[in-house]
Amino acid sequence: MQVDIRTKLLIVAIFSVLALVYQDPRILGIILLLNLLTVTLFRISFNIFRGFKKFIYMYAMLMIIQSFFVKSGEPLIKLGNTYLLTTGGIFYGISIILRFLILVGSGLILVDCNTSELLLALVKLRIPYEIVFMIQMGIRFIPVFINELQNIFSGIQLRGVDLRKVYKRKVLRVYISIFSPLIYSVWLKAEKLSILLELRGFRKFPTRTYYRDISLKKLDYVVISLSLIVTVVLVYVLRGL
Amino acid sequence: MAFISLQGVSYTYSGRKEPAVRNISLNFGQVEKIAITGLNGSGKSTLAKLILGLLKPQNGEIILDGRPVGKYSLVEVGEKLGYVLQNPSQMMFNTSVYNEIAFGLKWRGKSKNEVHHLCKRYLDLFDLWDLRGELPFNLSEGQKQLVALSAVLALQPRYLILDEPTKSIDTFRKKKLKDILQEIWRQGTGIMVISHDIEFVAGFNGRRIHMAQGEVVEDAGRYKD
Ligand SMILES: Nc1ncnc2c1ncn2[C@@H]1O[C@H](COP(=O)(O)OP(=O)(O)OP(=O)(O)O)[C@@H](O)[C@H]1O
Ligand SMILES: [Mg+2]
Numbered sequence: 001m002q003v004d005i006r007t008k009l010l011i012v013a014i015f016s017v018l019a020l021v022y023q024d025p026r027i028l029g030i031i032l033l034l035n036l037l038t039v040t041l042f043r044i045s046f047n048i049f050r051g052f053k054k055f056i057y058m059y060a061m062l063m064i065i066q067s068f069f070v071k072s073g074e075p076l077i078k079l080g081n082t083y084l085l086t087t088g089g090i091f092y093g094i095s096i097i098l099r100f101l102i103l104v105g106s107g108l109i110l111v112d113c114n115t116s117e118l119l120l121a122l123v124k125l126r127i128p129y130e131i132v133f134m135i136q137m138g139i140r141f142i143p144v145f146i147n148e149l150q151n152i153f154s155g156i157q158l159r160g161v162d163l164r165k166v167y168k169r170k171v172l173r174v175y176i177s178i179f180s181p182l183i184y185s186v187w188l189k190a191e192k193l194s195i196l197l198e199l200r201g202f203r204k205f206p207t208r209t210y211y212r213d214i215s216l217k218k219l220d221y222v223v224i225s226l227s228l229i230v231t232v233v234l235v236y237v238l239r240g241l
Numbered sequence: 242m243a244f245i246s247l248q249g250v251s252y253t254y255s256g257r258k259e260p261a262v263r264n265i266s267l268n269f270g271q272v273e274k275i276a277i278t279g280l281n282g283s284g285k286s287t288l289a290k291l292i293l294g295l296l297k298p299q300n301g302e303i304i305l306d307g308r309p310v311g312k313y314s315l316v317e318v319g320e321k322l323g324y325v326l327q328n329p330s331q332m333m334f335n336t337s338v339y340n341e342i343a344f345g346l347k348w349r350g351k352s353k354n355e356v357h358h359l360c361k362r363y364l365d366l367f368d369l370w371d372l373r374g375e376l377p378f379n380l381s382e383g384q385k386q387l388v389a390l391s392a393v394l395a396l397q398p399r400y401l402i403l404d405e406p407t408k409s410i411d412t413f414r415k416k417k418l419k420d421i422l423q424e425i426w427r428q429g430t431g432i433m434v435i436s437h438d439i440e441f442v443a444g445f446n447g448r449r450i451h452m453a454q455g456e457v458v459e460d461a462g463r464y465k466d
Contacts (some may be wrong), residue, residue, distance in 0.1 A: 053274040155332045161345055162314075178334045185333075
């Protein structure tokens with residue numbers, strides 16, 4: 001299903017808000033189901049979830065640990081007079097995971113959009129171009145930053161210096177010492193970029209035209225209305241729970 | 242036995258159709274002098290990164306000093322080999338030229354005195370001592386290259402891999418570099434130089450490997466052990 005990116009943004013916004021508003025794992029379960037249904041409708045592959053396999057244990061641990069700190073509902077495990085695990089704790093743990101899955105699922109709706117379309121959508125939503133441009137550069141600089149860090153770490157290791165084993169107590173000093181050059185080198189890159197922008201006449205003319213265009217079609221209006229209706233109905237039905 | 246041995250090694254970058262390195266089998270002795278040449282994009286830097294274990298080959302095997310490269314940590318590779326990247330600024334992460342040289346020495350356990358002594362000696366090689374307080378990022382391209390070279394030379398590795406070491410370097414220091422490499426080679430250091438610089442490679446006078454489209458097309462002056 002090919003819809004406008006703004007439609008997708010709206011749907012993502014709805015899911016994110018719902019995931020944050022509700023706490024009950026049953027409701028979150030329903031939202032997650034709807035979320036997965038939407039993802040399927042948009043024909044996006046679930047491959048991305050595979051990458052999260054590694055984290056499953058971590059989340060399971062987090063869930064268990066978190067659930068020990070919430071002391072509501074019926075006690076399940078008691079040690080003397082202190083409740084170790086309660087139903088409230090388990091509920092809380094499960095909601096956290098469900099929320100996380102919903103947020104990832106919403107992200108999935110956007111993965112197949114390219115960045116320039118996304119930015120164009122923001123422009124059309126009347127967000128000033130300078131700000132959109134900053135977001136774009138921010139997105140662009142994340143990999144630069146990561147790359148720079150990786151380079152530094154392989155540089156350190158290739159000089160035969162093992163940060164993990166030998167110098168445990170002094171390792172903090174090394175981190176501090178590489179931090180400022182890291183920031184500086186990324187900053188240099190940013191400075192170069194701004195000079196390039198000037199040279200290429202960034203913001204020389206007040207209006208900017210776009211090669212691509214995005215427009216809302218009939219399908220978008222249908223999808224938007226449908227999402228809003230479903231949301232309202234859902235909120236109404238769930239009111240009692 | 243060969244110090245570095247590649248058997249049927251191929252590597253394709255993700256998202257690429259053509260392999261950057263294809264089916265390469267080579268043996269390098271520990272005290273060999275090797276120059277790798279080839280056009281832009283012929284796979285020279287990729288080959289170096291494979292040897293260092295920075296990239297993992299999809300096919301074939303790379304043995305470094307008797308063990309598959311994949312079995313070493315990057316640190317262990319760093320102890321066996323000295324490596325200067327094609328882009329020297331990617332290797333700089335210190336707040337001064339002096340610290341750039343001192344870093345490896347210091348954290349590998351040399352005393353303060355030794356560190357100072359070695360820094361002075363290796364910065365003097367290319368007349369960089371006066372720049373010791375400068376921020377490495379603010380140096381000229383050639384100076385960066387020389388700092389990166391000195392930093393690796395100061396660690397006195399058993400084997401050196403230099404990717405385009407003469408890039409941005411003036412004629413005078415190129416000659417100096419050639420002499421230094423010749424000297425440490427005589428003292429038993431293996432050297433692999435990747436270079437476009439025909440003059441430099443000719444003067445280097447070692448085994449010459451020419452690459453084209455990821456393959457070795459010429460291997461001359463081979464070392465026998
Ligand atoms: N990070 C990368 N991702 C994808 N492809 C790459 C990457 N690095 C190199 N390549 C490709 O692999 C091939 C070999 O590149 P390599 O850097 O090994 O060439 P080279 O012989 O070192 O060239 P040069 O003389 O320009 O340094 C090229 O076609 C290049 O486009
Ligand atoms: Mg190269």
